[in-house]
Amino acid sequence: FAGSGQPCAMDLTFGAGRIFATVQTVEWSGASYNYLENTILYEVVDDLSISPSEGFISSGEQGGAFAPSFKIYTLTNNGLDSLDWMASKTQPLLDIAPTSGTLNPGDANTVVVSLNAVADTLPPGSYNDTITFTNITSGVAQTRHVTLEVLQEVIVCFPLDVDPGWTTEGQWEFGVPLGGGSHCYDPTSGHTGTNVYGYNLSGDYANSIPAYYLTTTALDCSGYENLALNFWRWLGVESASYDHATVEVSNDGSIWSTVWDHTGGSFCDGAWIECDYDISSVADDQSTVYIRWTMGPTDGSVTYPGWNIDDICLLGDLMDDLHITPSEDFESSGYDGGPFEPPSKSYTLTNVGTSALNWTASATQPWLDVDPNSGTLNPGTPNTVVVSLNAVADTLDPGGSVSRSYIDTVIFTNITSGFIQTRDVTLEVVAIPGQIEVTDSIPPPDDLDMPFGDVPIGLSRTEQITVCNTDSTYDLIITGISP
Helix, strand or coil: CCCCCCCCCCCCCCCCEEEEEEEEEEEEECCEEEEEEEEEEEEECCCEEEECCCCEEEEEECCCCCECCEEEEEEEECCCCCEEEEEECCCCCEEEECCEEEECCCCEEEEEEEECHHHHCCCCEEEEEEEEEEECCCCCEEEEEEEEEEECEEEEEECCCCCCCCEECCCEEEECCCCCCCCCCCCCCCCCCCCEEEECCCCCCCCCCCCEEEECCCECCCCEEEEEEEEEECCEECCCCCCCEEEEEECCCCCCEEEEECCCCCEECCCCEEEEEECHHHHCCCCCEEEEEEECCCCCCCCCCECEEEEEEEEEEECCCEEEECCCCEEEEEECCCCEECCEEEEEEEECCCCCEEEEEECCCCCEEEECCEEEECCCCEEEEEEEECHHHHHCCCCCCCEEEEEEEEEEEECCCCEEEEEEEEEEEECCCCCEEEEECCCCCCCCCCCCCCCCCCCCCCCCEEEEECCCCCCCCCCCCCC
């Protein structure tokens, strides 16, 4: 304690973490006083410091390269005694060097976390891991999160810096838009660069026109799946009741499928808008893919600036000779102790290539079996892999709640090409409800019947129904009682 206006000092010795301390001060002034209370947060830091504090975030197209490909962390001993440390990860796509060491007081060491060759084999998606740095001497662990975004590969892209020579009809043309027209007007340049493909670069489309097309040359998408069309547009068009604009795709130049169709009321973008469309049902693994943009038909009144497009790209996932069906994940559920439904899921592996390939399939959790887990497939030959829950799954508990989900990933690897494909597994373990016992106060108590008998008019009779949970382990949840 200290007198009025005097400082109060405290010496605290704790391990790493955060400590909240409450400081109380009484200020006297004659016969009265003020009572003050302040809460102070103390940050107690471990002797092992790690910088920077940021995680490792990387991205790139399928197959690599990824940027950045590594991140350096500096470990420093800020204490008075030497300490032992270690660094660990959980996913095979990362390397850590070094993974352990000893630091004398004041010494520092660098640890490099880097993406390895496994990352180059991953299909598009988001991949996460956590690097754990542990001060073995104090037992304190610190973490850094790792995120890798594997993007679809760009098959072909047209920034329109030069004319790609596509087929135009009506007033479709390549060049610099002039900012003319009505409503929101045309742009005065491309999304990037100066050029666009547009319908009438000087202004609006005309009244009473038929459908006019801008059509790409044949684009080779062989060996790719999950095809997507990406481009930027600046479009103005009257209500779909009167004027029309569409995007279509074909794999032969004759039969066309609609990718996007203008519906609803009139609109004018007035800015560059990014567009993404799934064209996989038509374009996957096709050697001749055509895209076309349609302006019209239009009615006899009211016009808008029409189409302006730029930066057109086709993206897709590389296909592997090892084809796996179905594409769906394995999801199962059941009460604590089993059985679980479904207990297994079968995947068919087929070699769609021209040469034999070797493959493996693996899971990481002990409650999951994969059979067979390796083999050789000749061209055109299929094989069935069964992913199934084993006896260990029967021992998993719901974690003291209504249910708990257990997660794993089955990794299918084409050893010949190095290509990796995955299927997620989710097992939901549901808590068993308690055992219900219902009795009443009219004998016999367990007959689930309450024969009140005759009750004279003007009198009442009260009896009880008792609901009990006779299970010593599981809760009984009653959601409703009705007469």
